[in-house]
Amino acid sequence: MTSAVSRRWRPRSLLQLVLLAFLMVMLPLAVLMFQAGQALSELSRLAEQSAREAVQETRRARTLGALALEMERGARQYAVVERESLLAIFDDRLAEFRRLLARQRELLPDDPDVEALSGLLDRLAELPELPMEAFEARLGDFLPFARHTEAMRHATNRRIDERLDAIRAQAEAVQHRLWWQTAALVSASLVLMLLFSRLIVRPVRQLERRILGIGSGGPPARGAPVQGxxxxxxxxxxxxxxxxxxxxxxxxxxxxxxxxxxxxxxxxxxxxxxxxxxxxxxxxxxxxxxxxxxxxxxxxxxxxxxxxxxxxxxxxxxxxxRLETERLDIATVVKEVLAKHRLSLQQKGMAVTCFDGPLSWWADRTATGHILDNLISNAIAYGEDGGELEVRARVEDDWLLLEVANSGEPIPEEDRPRLFEAFYQGRIRRKGALKGSGIGLSVAADCARLQHGSLALVDDPRLAVCFRLALPRPADDDDTPDPVAALAAHDARKD
Incomplete structure (x- = not known):
């Protein structure tokens, strides 16, 4: 039932899953971009509108100040020359001032200076009807009129500043909201990325485990079927x-x-x-x-x-x-293998030098015997007639180092990387009637690995070919040292 449901909701192909992941991850980012665009458009509109109104209101306040000045100048000129045209100009400026003041009242509805100017306009409108003596006496009304006009201009500037502060505060609020939205939507995108990455990586890892299981050569461990x-x-x-x-x-x-x-x-x-x-x-x-x-x-x-x-x-x-480790005398095992090849060594005329025992160590007798048998057989087959064969052993840092070295032709550098591959035969030919099978060193290396050790070709200052077997000392736990690291440390100390 579960498998059927999962297969029903599984994308048909890897391309569809990747495209779906891309669309789902981009969706929060697209929403974020849309919201940011809307907020920026709104702020731009408010800023443009505020700038336009500020310019108009500032220009109107300045115009009112200029009209007040012209009205006072025209009235004082009329008091001197008594020309009727000056009164007509005065009436025009008064009407224009009244019209602009009505529009300024919309910006400053409760401003006392605007109210005072309205009252003074009514008094100034009576000037053309007054006799000259009363006209001249009323010219003093222009002083408070100019003072209230200047105060109205300052109030207009303050109102424009307040409006700009409000727009600035609104912009900061929008900025904070965008930051929170960005954090939330980017987090959603990251969660979706992790989700779809898991949907893609999980079946790939299942396949990787299957491949490793097949390549290890062990019994097949069939897990859950791949769903993807x-x-x-x-x-x-x-x-x-x-x-x-x-x-x-x-x-x-x-x-x-x-x-x-x-x-x-x-x-x-x-x-x-x-x-x-x-x-x-x-x-x-x-x-x-x-x-x-x-x-x-x-x-x-x-x-x-x-x-x-x-x-x-x-x-x-x-x-x-399976290994059957036991405490062995390594010197005895070596001598048994040498005794097996005694006739071949005599026929080859090789001088044999072996370390003195006893040397006790935990190892598998059969596997260790296979290693020594193959190494000594190779020394006989490839070594020089009348040459030397040395078997050396020592213990260093919880490792048994057993070396089999012989004189003769050294192994070429191009053969060394593949020396322990099964069925690989190098450029040096075996001496004798039969051709080698190419699996002797492979068997020896496998026997070493079974004992958590290693078999390696090392340089010897005197003999041309030297193989070193490294076997670890058994421990109560599974924390076995790395044989390659131990051999590298030993070579570094020797140098």
């Missing part, structure tokens, strides 16, 4: 097919190795048994030349058996064989 875009769901289905296909191929490989080892070991046992019977003289005495050929056949059979055993060891290690 159709492309990722199809990829998850392809991974299921790939995992089943890899299981089939692994089973075929194991079956091939089992059959091959059985089919090869059976005739090989007959060959080696026949060569042993011939060596014992069952078929009669052998000449020296025949015995030399028989020894070559027996040596080749031994090498072929060793190759088969290496393949079996490689197959076993690929299935993560």
């Amino acid at each position: 875009p159709a492309e990722l769901v199809r990829l998850d289905e392809r991974l299921d097919w790939l995992a089943s296909r890899l299981d089939e191929l692994e089973e075929q490989k194991q079956q091939f190795l089992r059959h091959m080892s059985h089919e090869l070991k059976t005739p090989l046992a007959s060959v080696r048994e026949g060569s042993a019977l011939l060596s014992d003289g069952v078929a009669g005495e052998l000449s020296d030349h025949q015995r030399e050929i028989l020894e070559l056949i027996d040596a080749s059979g031994s090498e072929l058996q060793q190759l088969i055993e290496q393949l079996l060891d490689y197959n076993l290690l690929q299935h993560n064989r």
Whole structure:
């Protein structure tokens, strides 16, 4: 039921999910931009209107002051020259002053100076009707008239300043509101980004875990099915097919190795048994030349058996064989492996130098024996005739460092990065009748990793080839030191 609902609401493709995420994340930002544009438009309109009204009101106040001055000048000139035209000009200025004062009253409805000017205008309007003596006596009314006109101009300026302060306060309020809206909408965008990122990243991480599980070679751990875009769901289905296909191929490989080892070991046992019977003289005495050929056949059979055993060891290690650690005398293990190769070393004419025991350490006997056997076999196969073979061991910083070094041709630099890859064969050719399989060092490196150690090719000041096995001291917990770091620290101290 849950899976069906989730699939119903899942975007059809990754492109649709990305586009939907983009639109959802941009939606709060678009709302923010729209609201900011509206607020800025409103503030711009108020500022423009306020500026226009301020200019008009300031101009009107100045005009009223100029009219008051002209009215007083015209009245005083009439008192001197008594020309009727001056009274006509006086009447025109008075009417204009009254009209502008009525408009100024809208700006200053309760201003006492405006009220006083209205009363004085009524008194000044009576001047043309008065005789000359009374006219001259009333000229003193222009002094309070000019004073109230100037006071009205200052009141107009104050009212304009108050209006500008109100617009400024409104702009600050809009700014604070925009900041809060910005914080809220950007936070919403971030939450949506995280949500859609999780919707995209979660199935990708599920696929990554599936790929890592398939590549690790362990048992498949099938988790919850991938729920996301159709492309990722199809990829998850392809991974299921790939995992089943890899299981089939692994089973075929194991079956091939089992059959091959059985089919090869059976005739090989007959060959080696026949060569042993011939060596014992069952078929009669052998000449020296025949015995030399028989020894070559027996040596080749031994090498072929060793190759088969290496393949079996490689197959076993690929299935993560469990370790059986025990306290061993490493010197004894080394001597056992050297005794196994005694005849080959004598035939090679190599001088063997081994460290003195005892040296007790916790390790897996079989895995450690495989490592030493492969290293010594390589030293015999690739070392120089009549050369040197040294096996050294020491303990440093809770690590056992076991080195197998031999003289001969050094390993080329281009071969070193791939030296421990399975089935890789370098440029130096193996000495002997049979060609190597290229898995000996891979098996040895796997045996070292099983014991939480490492196998590395290191530089030796005297011998051309030196392999170093590092095994950690077991601890009560799983906090095992890094072998690569320990070896690097040891090399740094040596330098």
